[in-house]
Amino acid sequence: MTESRPAVDMEKLVSLCRRRGFIFPSSEIYGGLSSCWDYGPLGVELKRNIKQAWWRAVVQQRDDMVGLDASILMHPQVWQASGHVEGFSDPLVECKSCHKRWRSDELEGDKCPDCGGELTEPKLFNLMFKTFIGPVEDEASVVYLRPETAQGMFVNFENVLNTTRKRLPFGIAQIGKSFRNEVTTGNFIFRCREFEQMEIEFFVKPGTDKQWFDYWVEERLNWYVSLGIKKENLKLREHTKEELAHYARECYDINYLYPMGWAEMEGIANRGDFDLVEHAKSSGKGLSYYDEESKEHIVPYIIEPSAGVDRTALALLCDAYDEDVADGESRVLLHLHPSIAPIKVAILPLSRKETLTPLSQEVYAELRQHWMTSFDEAQSIGRRYRRQDEIGTPFCVTVDFESLEDKQVTIRERDSLRQIRVPIESLKATLQAKLDGEDLFVLPDGGKIWKEGK
Numbered sequence: 001m002t003e004s005r006p007a008v009d010m011e012k013l014v015s016l017c018r019r020r021g022f023i024f025p026s027s028e029i030y031g032g033l034s035s036c037w038d039y040g041p042l043g044v045e046l047k048r049n050i051k052q053a054w055w056r057a058v059v060q061q062r063d064d065m066v067g068l069d070a071s072i073l074m075h076p077q078v079w080q081a082s083g084h085v086e087g088f089s090d091p092l093v094e095c096k097s098c099h100k101r102w103r104s105d106e107l108e109g110d111k112c113p114d115c116g117g118e119l120t121e122p123k124l125f126n127l128m129f130k131t132f133i134g135p136v137e138d139e140a141s142v143v144y145l146r147p148e149t150a151q152g153m154f155v156n157f158e159n160v161l162n163t164t165r166k167r168l169p170f171g172i173a174q175i176g177k178s179f180r181n182e183v184t185t186g187n188f189i190f191r192c193r194e195f196e197q198m199e200i201e202f203f204v205k206p207g208t209d210k211q212w213f214d215y216w217v218e219e220r221l222n223w224y225v226s227l228g229i230k231k232e233n234l235k236l237r238e239h240t241k242e243e244l245a246h247y248a249r250e251c252y253d254i255n256y257l258y259p260m261g262w263a264e265m266e267g268i269a270n271r272g273d274f275d276l277v278e279h280a281k282s283s284g285k286g287l288s289y290y291d292e293e294s295k296e297h298i299v300p301y302i303i304e305p306s307a308g309v310d311r312t313a314l315a316l317l318c319d320a321y322d323e324d325v326a327d328g329e330s331r332v333l334l335h336l337h338p339s340i341a342p343i344k345v346a347i348l349p350l351s352r353k354e355t356l357t358p359l360s361q362e363v364y365a366e367l368r369q370h371w372m373t374s375f376d377e378a379q380s381i382g383r384r385y386r387r388q389d390e391i392g393t394p395f396c397v398t399v400d401f402e403s404l405e406d407k408q409v410t411i412r413e414r415d416s417l418r419q420i421r422v423p424i425e426s427l428k429a430t431l432q433a434k435l436d437g438e439d440l441f442v443l444p445d446g447g448k449i450w451k452e453g454k
């Protein structure tokens, strides 16, 4: 497999995201907050599109999956039973001179990498954020901001089973915020203290878990490819016995070749019956499933594909980034898949002349009923095309003076730079077909579909 490291370094990408309104540092006017980020007008669309594509693939298009939106704050016993209070920690050392803290398992020598000072003995540092529920701040009122969405699905297993009457195998899917007081931070949105996860807990009969584990590894890898991520930038990594989490029987990471190197974008684990057994013990509820075939109560095994919205967004941006020359001028472009691109269509009147305004506005008003669109009439048409290329808009629609006469407009494609002229009447249908990946345009009578060039 040849490695094609993304054409962008992190600094360039951070700058593009900042400049164009994808991602800003959190509370920037106060100097930012370490490892917290705000998604701007384009970033929020990008994230929504990722979550929508995931939900469509894992919930909407399947008949063995249902959704859930559990609360972020959960009963403190959840985190006792899950092992997080006891074991969700990193070993930390502190420099005796500059007081900087480091993860001891990530250090190469035994000195502070910043100032060379002496380090303290490692101490375990729990990554969960603690807060208090109600007005009294005492140990009895401690709650945690969830460090993963998974537990919401385990504790609702019985509720979902009873209300949906699903039979095994079936899954629960959830998208939501998680919080970890990470020790090592950096690499932009790769490691945040507040981030979003897209998690599936897939319940299966013991004995079929290996087969379902393999199925989900392949399914999830293919999902990234379907969003346009280059295969050579994706790699599976199996966890060694030593690094397997306490609950896992088998685990694979889907790694992406980020600018800083290969790193985890999604983890898929076979959790066995650990979670349901522990929550049953801790809550006193019998979390099991009555199997009609064997006439027995069984505790299902769980396969967990756990993905991060932010790490997916970062991979998509890195993978889409490109620089080339168009019409004799260099341009930056994002080859984002149309389903992921924040803006699907930009409407660009050829000039700012008043005669073009009414028709351009009419086209804009019609198209924004269907997709996220943008209207831009400032500066030369070339510069406007490049502005759209840089944010990954797949199609621009140009309204020119001829449009007033022949009621036709030009569609310009971001990647091929191809331009076709279509009647306004069939513009929506043509764009729809193109956004769906078809290389054609539709004539106004609605019936005829024309391939380009014919």
Ligand code: ATP
Residues within 6 Å of the ligand: 180, 182, 189, 190, 191, 192, 193, 195, 196, 197, 264, 265, 266, 267, 306, 307, 308, 309, 310, 311, 312
């Ligand atoms: P890492 O080893 O990189 O810290 P992890 O193995 O702790 O990650 P998991 O607990 O498996 O991560 O979480 C599942 C997914 O949630 C990850 O694959 C990642 O996409 C996302 N995720 C986890 N921690 C963070 C974080 N701090 N910032 C952004 N995304 C995260």
